[in-house]
Amino acid sequence: MPRYYTEEHEWIDVDGDVATVGITDFAQGQLGDIVFVEVPDTGAELSQGGDAAVVESVKAASDVYAPVDGTVTEGNSQLEEDPALVNSDPEGEGWFFRLALSDKSQLDRLMDAAAYKAFCDAL
């Protein structure tokens, strides 16, 4: 299953036409203790670069943008009870939402793991 990354520090796992989206370990480290996550409603239409979710640390609220266009099929309801999953397992159990991709060609412009690592190292 290919994994892509964005410059906004999101990861996207693609399985057929469905993508799972979360924020990277780098992002959670920058945010610090996560106390609240607002995931999009099922059925919400997201467009690349638009608001998709909100993640709140003790200190501040941050927007999470849609990495690609798509329709939300599921938000991670576990984050409601346990937002700290984003800290403890950001690239696994701490996923944010799943969406049905509407334009798979958008994935071509995202980074792979090596490119993302280089991107973070340069920050």
Next chain:
Amino acid sequence: MTETEQLDEDVAIEAATEVLPLDAWHRGKGGRMVEFAGYWMPIQYEGIMAEHLWVRENAGLFDVSHMGQLALSGDKVAEALETLVPGDISALKPGRMRYSLLLDEDGGILDDLMITNEGDQYGIVVNGAVKWEDIGHLRENLPDDITLNHNEDYGLLALQGPKAVTALARLVPEAAGLVFMQATRATWNGHGITISRSGYTGEDGFEISLPNEALTDFADALCAMDEVKPIGLGARDSLRLEAGLPLYGHDLDPTIDPVEGDLAFAVSKRRREEGGFPGAARILGHLADGSPRKRVGLLVDGKMPVREGAKLFDGNTEIGVVTSGGFAPSVGAPIAMGYVPRDHAEPGTALAAEVRGKRVACTVAAMPFVPHNYVRKTGA
């Protein structure tokens, strides 16, 4: 160089973020530096939640050297100060300190500050973000024969938490002899320092003023102890929020007077009787009849933080605004403070806050959210 170029350069210099004496020390301890009040300061080291909880159980060292440390000397300093603040400064005995408010002519709060009678002078600690304005205001309004010194060659550390006294007394034995809001001069490693039993976390603790060249060694000596960890601005903010303490520039500003700010205690009894402080008519009127609006605490339902700027509603009517808010680690829930009309200020009043277009239920709550642990008697 033309005049314009000189002006541009001055503006650039003024805008540049300054570096505090402990900058390298913070970075060496893993501090994540952010710009605050014109300085690079550590927002956190290991994480705000862990640091916050550490202070409530142990002792945390905060660098607050961005704050302005002023000293007033000359004749009748207390009387002169009383023309600018509503506290009974004349009654302040040597070695005692008091929280007070710098007021504009309408009684609006220009800053909140600590005033200490140091015997030969009055020490004043003001907020970093407005210290230059404060200095200007004091210079303009105090008699010329009073000398104002800005001690930029001194840093200020706060050691806060239930184990602060144990830790500090190892370095400065005089610490154990102070109670809340007392101060004394002392010596450490040949450096003249001033310590006071005070702070802004709601916990027992101390503030220590010492020469810049002694800061690194002193901070190292404290952090070498098992009880002490360095703590960043993030936890300082969540600790003071839980303690119900307002943050200037957020919960207090020149549109707010002491009664509205729920700081009526800072208007001393004698001053209420005699008046003679800026905005006395408005403030005494508000003391007698209640102010139209008041700063209150808010307990927030659920987990979504309600932050500064969120509008407050009673039904569909917008009635107020949140001025500080966030997740409270010791409470385990989001809390906030804000301004509401007098008839909505009773604890238990049900309100709603608007966050990203959604309504969040909240309830007016008595402050502090976490009890204060000030030490008012030694050996207690």
